[in-house]
Amino acid sequence: xxxVTDIRENKEKYxxxxxxxxxxxxxxxxxVLNADEERRSSQAQLDEVLAQSNSYSKEIGKLFQTGxxxxxxxxxxxxxxxxESSKQLNEQMLAAAxxxxxxxxxxxNIPNExxxxxxxxxxNEQVYAEGEIPKLVDGALPHWELAxxxxxxxxxxxxxxxxxxxxxxxxxxxxxxxxxxxxxxDKNTSAGYTEYQVPHLVNEASGFGTGQLPDKxxxxxxxxxxxxxxxxxxxxxxxxxxxxxxxxxSELPITCTGYTPCFRREAGSYGAHVRGLNRLHxxxxxxxxxxxxxxxSYAALDGMVAHVKEILRELKLPYRILRLCGGDLGFTSAxxxxxxxxxxxxxRWLEIxxxxxxxxxxxxxxxxxxKDTDGKNKLVxxxxxxxxxxxxxxxxxxxNYQTDKGIKIPEVLVPYCGFDFID
RNA sequence: GGAGAAAUGGCAGAGUGGUCGAUUGCGGCAGUCUUGAAAACUGUUGAGGGUUACACCUCCGGGGGUUCGAAUCCCUCUUUCUCCGCCA
Numbered sequence: 001x002x003x004v005t006d007i008r009e010n011k012e013k014y015x016x017x018x019x020x021x022x023x024x025x026x027x028x029x030x031x032v033l034n035a036d037e038e039r040r041s042s043q044a045q046l047d048e049v050l051a052q053s054n055s056y057s058k059e060i061g062k063l064f065q066t067g068x069x070x071x072x073x074x075x076x077x078x079x080x081x082x083x084e085s086s087k088q089l090n091e092q093m094l095a096a097a098x099x100x101x102x103x104x105x106x107x108x109n110i111p112n113e114x115x116x117x118x119x120x121x122x123x124n125e126q127v128y129a130e131g132e133i134p135k136l137v138d139g140a141l142p143h144w145e146l147a148x149x150x151x152x153x154x155x156x157x158x159x160x161x162x163x164x165x166x167x168x169x170x171x172x173x174x175x176x177x178x179x180x181x182x183x184x185x186d187k188n189t190s191a192g193y194t195e196y197q198v199p200h201l202v203n204e205a206s207g208f209g210t211g212q213l214p215d216k217x218x219x220x221x222x223x224x225x226x227x228x229x230x231x232x233x234x235x236x237x238x239x240x241x242x243x244x245x246x247x248x249x250s251e252l253p254i255t256c257t258g259y260t261p262c263f264r265r266e267a268g269s270y271g272a273h274v275r276g277l278n279r280l281h282x283x284x285x286x287x288x289x290x291x292x293x294x295x296x297s298y299a300a301l302d303g304m305v306a307h308v309k310e311i312l313r314e315l316k317l318p319y320r321i322l323r324l325c326g327g328d329l330g331f332t333s334a335x336x337x338x339x340x341x342x343x344x345x346x347x348r349w350l351e352i353x354x355x356x357x358x359x360x361x362x363x364x365x366x367x368x369x370x371k372d373t374d375g376k377n378k379l380v381x382x383x384x385x386x387x388x389x390x391x392x393x394x395x396x397x398x399x400n401y402q403t404d405k406g407i408k409i410p411e412v413l414v415p416y417c418g419f420d421f422i423d
Numbered sequence: 424g425g426a427g428a429a430a431u432g433g434c435a436g437a438g439u440g441g442u443c444g445a446u447u448g449c450g451g452c453a454g455u456c457u458u459g460a461a462a463a464c465u466g467u468u469g470a471g472g473g474u475u476a477c478a479c480c481u482c483c484g485g486g487g488g489u490u491c492g493a494a495u496c497c498c499u500c501u502u503u504c505u506c507c508g509c510c511a
Contacts, residue, residue, distance in 0.1 A: 043472070047480040054480090057492040061441040064491095076491045083491090246433060246470080248451065369470095371433080375452065377470080 001104050001211075001365045003379075004036050017110035020117050020326035025107065032103045039096035046089040053082045105214060109361040111326050112335035118325025124338070125325065130309070131318030133342055137404045142345045143395040144276030146402060147173065150422050155276070165266075165281035172422050176397075176409070177284060179416030180390055181259050184286035187311050188387055193257035193288050198237035200260055201228040206240040209366045211332040221263050230263035234287035235384045239362060242291060246377065247370040253300060254291040257387070259284065277391035278350065284390040290383040291368070294360070297381035298335075301357045304385045305337050308353050311388060314412045317396050318342040320349065334359045339388075341396035350392040355385030 007014055011029055018025040056079050063072035116125045147153035152173025158166040169177050189195050207213035207229050212220060221230040231237055238256050247254075262285050277283075288307070292300045305321065312319045324336040339353035360379040363369070369377045401408045406423030414420045 040473075043480080044474095047473075050481085051479055053491080058441075060491050065441085072491080079491050248433070250451090371451075373452085375468080 001361060002107050002110070003360065003364055004032065004100065004104065007032060008036065014110055018107070020111045020115060021108060021329065022119055022327050023108070028103060028107065032100065032107075035096055035100035035103060039093060039100055042089055042093040042096055046086060046093055049082055049086045049089060053079055053086065056082070108329075108331040109334050109358065111329055112357070112359075114323060114335055115329060116323065116325045119327035120325075121328050123325040124322040124328055127321050127323050127337070128309075129318075129320040130313065131316065131342075133318045134344055134400050136344050136400075136402065140345045140399070140402055142276065143343070143398040146398045146407065147276065150407065152176070152398075152422070153277070163281070165279070167277070167280065172417070172419065175417055175419075176394065176413070176422075177390060179413050179418075180393060181284060181286060183413055183416045184311070184388055185257060185259055187307075187314075188257035188286065188288055191307055193255045196238060196241075196256050196258040198234060198241070198258055198260060200231055200237075200263075201226075202231055202236050202240065203228060206236055206243070209240045209243045210236045210362055211365060212236060215331060219265050221265060231260060232264050233262050233285060233386075234258045234260040235289060238287065238289045239291075239366065239382055239384065242368050243366045245368055247291075247368075247380065249293065249370055249372050252291065252293045252370060252380065253296065256289045257286060258289075259286045261285075262389075277395045280391055285386055286388060286390075288385050288387045292381045292383060293370070293372075294378065294381050297357050297359065297383060300381075301335065301337075301355065301383055304355045304383065304387075308339055308355060308385060308387050312339065312341070315393070315397070315410045317393070317400060317410075318344075319352075330354075330356065332356075332358050332361050334361065341392060341400075343392075343396055343399050345399040345402070350395060351389075352392045352396070353386040353388050356383060358382045358384075 002014070007029060011033070014029055015025050056075050060072045060075050063069070063075070116123060118124065141149065144153075144155070147155075150173075151171060152169065154168040154170055157168040158164075161168075185195055201223065204213065204227060207217075207220065212229075212232060220232055222228075223230070237260070238258050241256075242254065261282055263282050265281065266279060288304060290297075290300050290304065309321075319339055319341045322338045322340065324330075324333075324338055329336055333356040336354055336356040338351050339355070340349035341352050342348075343350050359381050362382045363379040366382075368380050368382070370380050372378050397410060398407055401410065406421055409417055409420045409422070
């Protein structure tokens with residue numbers, strides 16, 4: 001959520017920045033400032049009435065103590081009217097505050113200066129690429145056929161017990177998944193991230209905290225009877241562990257990692273691009289989350305990018321890094337780098353990680369602050385990234401490591417899998 | 424699921440209708456001492472809104488009520504603890 005105090009002072013900056021997302025925010029921001037003005041003026045009037053009322057009360061107390069009941073009762077009558085008007089003003093103030101809140105909820109984060117202008121994924125800017133694209137054998141298969149051929153994943157079985165987008169991993173396929181999760185967690189913890197196991201369902205307040213609610217409600221599975229949401233990413237429970245906290249500056253940075261399944265309804269897209277592991281309703285992901293001092297958040301973002309790079313380098317997968325353009329940037333993000341692995345058999349890039357700095361956007365909703373060295377309470381910066389999302393990494397491994405005899409296992413994963421070849 | 428107790432500032436923990444936005448301890452910050460650090464001592468320190476700055480307003484788990492006045496009394500919800508039941 002954007003900070004209204006900052007909008008008040010830098011309206012033009014916000015209009016300019018949001019234009020990068022293709023949003024003309026001129027009139028919305030005008031409404032924001034009007035609602036803010038309305039809230040403040042009705043609050044000021046209310047405060048005045050309450051101040052008067054408070055001073056009467058104090059006086060009445062004193063009068064009773066000195067036994068001047070007559071005078072006290074006279075004053076009591078004066079407070080009746082004040083009460084009535086305070087009630088009215090309070091309603092006015094709450095209505096304006098609510099309106100302001102709704103307007104602010106509707107506005108996405110403002111992009112960082114580095115974010116290129118653009119409308120969709122075609123305008124994303126490639127900033128890095130590494131790894132050789134392998135030459136595959138004749139008749140190389142896409143991963144969904146490899147999965148079937150070597151009996152690694154059963155998509156139909158998942159359809160039977162749940163529905164499309166809920167695959168069943170089997171045998172070496174299941175073991176490879178487990179190996180990847182352990183490998184990722186080990187990489188993250190040895191880079192200093194603390195491992196967490198968190199709930200896979202969260203309450204409404206957590207959904208609001210990280211920005212999934214209210215604008216992306218339809219993307220989460222909702223358990224109505226208990227009013228809980230299945231998490232779309234570990235980001236939600238992990239970041240919300242710190243909701244409402246006031247940290248000391250010496251506690252920063254806080255770095256967490258966690259493996260969770262992720263649940264996404266993602267309605268609306270069909271065809272070859274969602275075949276196999278390309279898009280799922282349930283998938284596994286290892287996430288890294290950082291809570292940072294504002295001065296350090298962009299250095300931290302670079303550090304996270306370097307960390308993910310190292311993992312992909314070890315896996316020897318060909319990948320590239322994109323800086324997302326304004327039109328493709330997530331609602332809550334100020335700057336995002338997407339990592340994509342090249343799927344040779346499909347001849348296309350698959351997104352496997354997204355690393356973002358949210359600056360104060362989440363922290364403002366979360367009321368997650370720290371006491372800085374100057375004694376002032378400030379909002380922290382939150383960041384997170386996938387390190388990594390499993391299905392497409394698995395797809396990339398299966399496709400890029402295939403030979404005419406079977407599938408090789410990347411060297412670093414062999415100790416985690418207990419085998420080096422799938423045939 | 425049933426019965427009882429509780430929820431207070433970053434943390435711990437006093438406070439049962441009127442100088443209580445809250446005693447105290449720890450922690451934090453600043454200083455003295457020290458080559459430096461620790462210890463000790465001194466000072467300072469809740470959050471939010473509002474103001475150029477003050478003033479002022481709100482906040483003692485959430486919501487509602489009683490009262491001129493509520494951390495304090497009443498209702499309700501949530502959570503935690505103890506006991507019982509059930510159970511991986």
